[in-house]
Amino acid sequence: MPTWEEKLTDKIDPQLADEISVFETEIQLRKQGKLDEKVFAETRLRRGAYGQRYDNGHRNDGIRSQELKYDSDLTKGPDTLWDAPGMQRIKIPFGGLNPDQMDMLADLAEEYADSVLHVTTRQDFQFHFVHIDDTPTLMRRLAAVGITTREACGNSIRNVTACPLAGICRTEVFDVVPYAKASAKFMLGHPDAQGFGRKFKIAFSGCAGEACGLVNMHDLGGIAVKRIENGKEKRGFALYVGGGLGAVPHDAKLFDPFLPEEELLPTTQAIARVFARLGEKKNRAQARVKFLVAKLGIDEFRRLVLEERKILPHDPRWTSYLANLNRDTEKPLKAPSHLNGQKRPEGFDAWFTTNVYRQKQEGYAAASITLPLGDLSSWQMRELAQIARRFSGDSVRTTVEQNMLLRWVSETDLPALYQELQRIGLSDPGAGTIVDVTACPGTDTCKLGISSSRGLAAELSTRLAAKSYSLDEGVRNLRIKISGCFNSCGQHHISDLGFYGVSRNINNRKVPHFQVVLGGQWQNNAGAYGLALISIPSKRIPEVVDRITDRFVRERQHAESFQSFIKRIGKRELARMLEDLTRVPSFESDPSFYSDWGDPRVYTIGDMGVGECAGEVISVAQFEMAAAERLVFEGQLSLDDGDYTKADAHAYDAMLQAALSLVKVEFMDVPNEPDTVVSEFRTRFYDTNLLGDRYAGSKFAQYLFRRHESPPKEHTQDQAHRIVEEAQLFIEAAHAGHDIIAERRSKQP
Amino acid sequence: MDLQRIGIKIFAADPAPVSVREFIPIFHTWIQKQAVKNHLLIDVHNYSHIHNGPGILLVAQEGNFSIDMADGRMGLLYYRKKPGDGITSILKTVLQACSLLEADPALAGRLRFRTDEIAVLANDRLQAPNNDETLSEIKPAVSSALRNVLPSGNIAISLSSTNPRERFAVRVQTGQSESVGALLSRITT
Numbered sequence: 001m002p003t004w005e006e007k008l009t010d011k012i013d014p015q016l017a018d019e020i021s022v023f024e025t026e027i028q029l030r031k032q033g034k035l036d037e038k039v040f041a042e043t044r045l046r047r048g049a050y051g052q053r054y055d056n057g058h059r060n061d062g063i064r065s066q067e068l069k070y071d072s073d074l075t076k077g078p079d080t081l082w083d084a085p086g087m088q089r090i091k092i093p094f095g096g097l098n099p100d101q102m103d104m105l106a107d108l109a110e111e112y113a114d115s116v117l118h119v120t121t122r123q124d125f126q127f128h129f130v131h132i133d134d135t136p137t138l139m140r141r142l143a144a145v146g147i148t149t150r151e152a153c154g155n156s157i158r159n160v161t162a163c164p165l166a167g168i169c170r171t172e173v174f175d176v177v178p179y180a181k182a183s184a185k186f187m188l189g190h191p192d193a194q195g196f197g198r199k200f201k202i203a204f205s206g207c208a209g210e211a212c213g214l215v216n217m218h219d220l221g222g223i224a225v226k227r228i229e230n231g232k233e234k235r236g237f238a239l240y241v242g243g244g245l246g247a248v249p250h251d252a253k254l255f256d257p258f259l260p261e262e263e264l265l266p267t268t269q270a271i272a273r274v275f276a277r278l279g280e281k282k283n284r285a286q287a288r289v290k291f292l293v294a295k296l297g298i299d300e301f302r303r304l305v306l307e308e309r310k311i312l313p314h315d316p317r318w319t320s321y322l323a324n325l326n327r328d329t330e331k332p333l334k335a336p337s338h339l340n341g342q343k344r345p346e347g348f349d350a351w352f353t354t355n356v357y358r359q360k361q362e363g364y365a366a367a368s369i370t371l372p373l374g375d376l377s378s379w380q381m382r383e384l385a386q387i388a389r390r391f392s393g394d395s396v397r398t399t400v401e402q403n404m405l406l407r408w409v410s411e412t413d414l415p416a417l418y419q420e421l422q423r424i425g426l427s428d429p430g431a432g433t434i435v436d437v438t439a440c441p442g443t444d445t446c447k448l449g450i451s452s453s454r455g456l457a458a459e460l461s462t463r464l465a466a467k468s469y470s471l472d473e474g475v476r477n478l479r480i481k482i483s484g485c486f487n488s489c490g491q492h493h494i495s496d497l498g499f500y501g502v503s504r505n506i507n508n509r510k511v512p513h514f515q516v517v518l519g520g521q522w523q524n525n526a527g528a529y530g531l532a533l534i535s536i537p538s539k540r541i542p543e544v545v546d547r548i549t550d551r552f553v554r555e556r557q558h559a560e561s562f563q564s565f566i567k568r569i570g571k572r573e574l575a576r577m578l579e580d581l582t583r584v585p586s587f588e589s590d591p592s593f594y595s596d597w598g599d600p601r602v603y604t605i606g607d608m609g610v611g612e613c614a615g616e617v618i619s620v621a622q623f624e625m626a627a628a629e630r631l632v633f634e635g636q637l638s639l640d641d642g643d644y645t646k647a648d649a650h651a652y653d654a655m656l657q658a659a660l661s662l663v664k665v666e667f668m669d670v671p672n673e674p675d676t677v678v679s680e681f682r683t684r685f686y687d688t689n690l691l692g693d694r695y696a697g698s699k700f701a702q703y704l705f706r707r708h709e710s711p712p713k714e715h716t717q718d719q720a721h722r723i724v725e726e727a728q729l730f731i732e733a734a735h736a737g738h739d740i741i742a743e744r745r746s747k748q749p
Numbered sequence: 750m751d752l753q754r755i756g757i758k759i760f761a762a763d764p765a766p767v768s769v770r771e772f773i774p775i776f777h778t779w780i781q782k783q784a785v786k787n788h789l790l791i792d793v794h795n796y797s798h799i800h801n802g803p804g805i806l807l808v809a810q811e812g813n814f815s816i817d818m819a820d821g822r823m824g825l826l827y828y829r830k831k832p833g834d835g836i837t838s839i840l841k842t843v844l845q846a847c848s849l850l851e852a853d854p855a856l857a858g859r860l861r862f863r864t865d866e867i868a869v870l871a872n873d874r875l876q877a878p879n880n881d882e883t884l885s886e887i888k889p890a891v892s893s894a895l896r897n898v899l900p901s902g903n904i905a906i907s908l909s910s911t912n913p914r915e916r917f918a919v920r921v922q923t924g925q926s927e928s929v930g931a932l933l934s935r936i937t938t
Binding site: 001003004007053054059061062063066068069070071083085103107110111114115116128129131372373375376377379380382424425426444445455458461598599600601 | 754773774777780781789791792794795796798799800801802803806808810813815819830872873874875876914915916
């Protein structure tokens with residue numbers, strides 16, 4: 001019986017085949033102990049093979065922390081056991097798929113994962129519970145249909161994303177797909193992109209006004225623009241650099257308002273070189289290009305890139321793809337047609353309203369497939385591939401809202417398409433509305449997850465779908481995005497109603513909470529980032545949604561946008577109207593608050609006890625922490641008022657207050673003087689690593705040190721926004737620090 | 750044919766008066782007790798939002814269990830991921846899991862499995878593509894394993910689907926439905 005490798009020899013690009021074989025050899029070397037675990041970790045990450053929750057061999061089963069005794073003690077990275085099943089990320093440049101690729105993805109999910117395909121917020125697919133030994137074969141089978149996992153993770157250029165409507169969009173300046181495709185191909189494995197200290201994400205958008213490309217939140221982003229030069233129309237990009245979400249979001253800076261198309265690839269290469277050369281390498285928390293741009297300033301960054309561009313040796317690939325721009329145009333499967341009085345199946349009209357987009361090409365439409373939590377089964381994917389073959393051909397897309405899109409559907413086919421989708425359970429309406437909640441994997445599978453983002457998303461979707469027909473149109477069109485922690489994989493910063501997971505210690509038990517993030521903007525390529533307002537117990541988040549949306553409906557003025565409404569009401573009033581929801585009943589009176597959505601395990605370590613002395617100190621500490629929370633909130637209010645100096649001062653004071661609360665646990669009489677507080681905090685918590693990396697405490701400590709040592713020379717909106725965000729995260733780390741201290745004290749004899 | 754990645758689904762008696770989400774706490778309890786012999790139980794995953802999908806998944810190192818909803822029919826599917834002792838061993842594992850569920854106090858006797866129809870699948874398209882050739886090769890092993898547990902059964906095996914894109918799966922009709930316990934008692938290995 002031939003192996004997959006032998007069977008697929010002729011179908012895989014030889015270079016890709018070699019790379020997969022190298023990886024297979026590295027697996028063997030690691031097994032023999034001839035390859036260091038850290039080196040192996042980076043090499044597997046660069047092939048998209050990621051660790052998953054509990055891969056350190058421990059899991060709290062709701063009663064105790066249970067050791068998962070795998071067969072082997074071998075590790076595939078620090079603290080990551082060899083046998084622990086992991087996640088495999090699969091890059092889908094610009095989200096573009098054809099039916100054969102869909103079939104292959106379905107097969108692989110079935111054979112090597114758990115029969116589920118998960119669409120990510122960057123148009124990738126992810127499989128879960130994959131064993132590392134299966135990954136080379138999985139990669140070969142993907143390569144046979146033109147898909148790679150290379151550089152899907154690790155410190156590399158990740159999936160290049162683009163607006164899923166590119167090429168058919170009514171508002172686009174031109175189709176950005178050929179440029180996204182060329183960028184992905186040119187930079188894949190490029191020698192100039194191998195020395196990064198952190199990942200690098202690229203996105204393209206066909207216009208500035210719509211949300212689809214989310215350029216503002218990317219390391220590098222291009223928005224299509226045209227101008228007339230010497231009487232001829234010229235294509236180019238408004239090029240942005242240094243954007244990003246993560247713990248502290250940064251707005252991208254305009255690098256060039258019009259970068260000619262032929263300069264796109266060489267400029268990307270030059271940026272990669274500058275980033276590789278000057279970007280931070282040691283401190284991962286400061287290693288994204290956004291920090292380099294912030295540190296140098298956009299003008300200096302631009303100067304360095306342009307200098308680099310001048311000395312780049314010419315590469316014909318920079319422009320060779322431009323000759324094929326028109327040849328790459330998609331060809332529809334069927335002739336255009338119009339919906340003219342055809343019989344419409346039950347449910348069709350609701351689906352048509354939210355899920356169908358009329359293309360700029362007359363007589364064609366694109367249909368969104370609403371995927372609950374971004375998931376579909378292998379069977380659904382295989383059936384969807386067949387449906388695509390029948391109705392739309394090779395033009396399928398994944399979207400950053402974790403859905404899929406069938407393009408070039410001749411309009412008279414829409415009722416039949418709907419019925420086919422109905423047959424496979426993928427005809428839910430509501431794509432891009434409030435019921436279409438986006439969530440990162442959170443505590444389900446991610447090592448960093450704090451609260452159950454998917455659990456909450458499922459709960460909100462179910463509740464909102466049940467009343468979707470009665471929802472006001474202004475509410476229906478809002479978006480909800482949820483992250484399991486502050487890292488923003490669920491894109492909570494750019495949604496109308498955003499949430500990110502935090503935990504709180506209440507009566508010596510941990511309670512899952514979510515920070516409520518308001519003020520973000522999805523439109524205008526992620527035009528504004530929201531800020532955390534208040535943390536609410538996870539089980540009360542549905543009430544938060546109800547209260548805010550009900551009030552929006554009641555008090556909305558004319559066609560006022562949600563963002564304007566939030567701004568008008570003000571954070572103080574919003575916090576007031578939610579304040580009673582912060583209360584958590586005792587475990588005895590309502591234990592449901594002490595477990596997370598969709599997970600019956602007790603969220604906290606149930607047997608944790610706290611000594612009397614520690615208990616008192618923690619109580620004092622909680623009082624101090626409340627003061628820190630108040631200060632950061634004052635900072636938000638000042639930011640809203642445009643008083644950036646005051647916002648900065650409040651945020652700084654909030655961090656000092658939170659640090660003070662920790663220091664007081666050990667040194668009750670510490671003078672409340674900034675130099676002393678910072679110095680004591682550094683000595684007792686940072687140098688000793690007592691804050692720990694579990695909650696990225698060390699990283700957040702830097703926010704305090706930086707602000708203390710280098711106060712801002714000028715107070716801008718950007719700076720104030722950032723420090724308020726940083727202060728919020730520092731407070732979260734301080735909360736976690738208090739938990740660690742309490743836990744340690746409880747274990748002391 | 751040395752097939753290792755084999756799965757067996759035992760169907761719930763129809764209609765099963767149990768919500769799929771009721772299995773979430775049950776599987777968590779199984780992990781707390783490491784209730785399935787020779788299996789390292791790792792995690793529970795809720796896929797109840799996927800139409801006719803894997804329902805609730807209990808991930809183990811050796812193989813996965815799921816309250817599978819394929820074709821809208823609830824059943825317990827177990828598929829082996831690691832090399833094991835063949836189809837009889839897999840059948841024993843899935844029947845043991847069914848037995849645990851039937852006896853679970855949380856379900857209070859509401860769940861019963863039927864054994865007049867069983868699905869067997871091969872999760873390996875290289876060795877076992879979905880065609881008649883694979884059927885001929887795999888049929889003797891499946892028949893033999895089932896005759897041991899249903900000696901008076903009239904076993905008929907047919908392809909579940911002729912779609913070559915699907916994974917290989919057969920529908921086994923046994924002609925009689927005995928209790929899970931009765932079948933288990935006949936497995937001596």
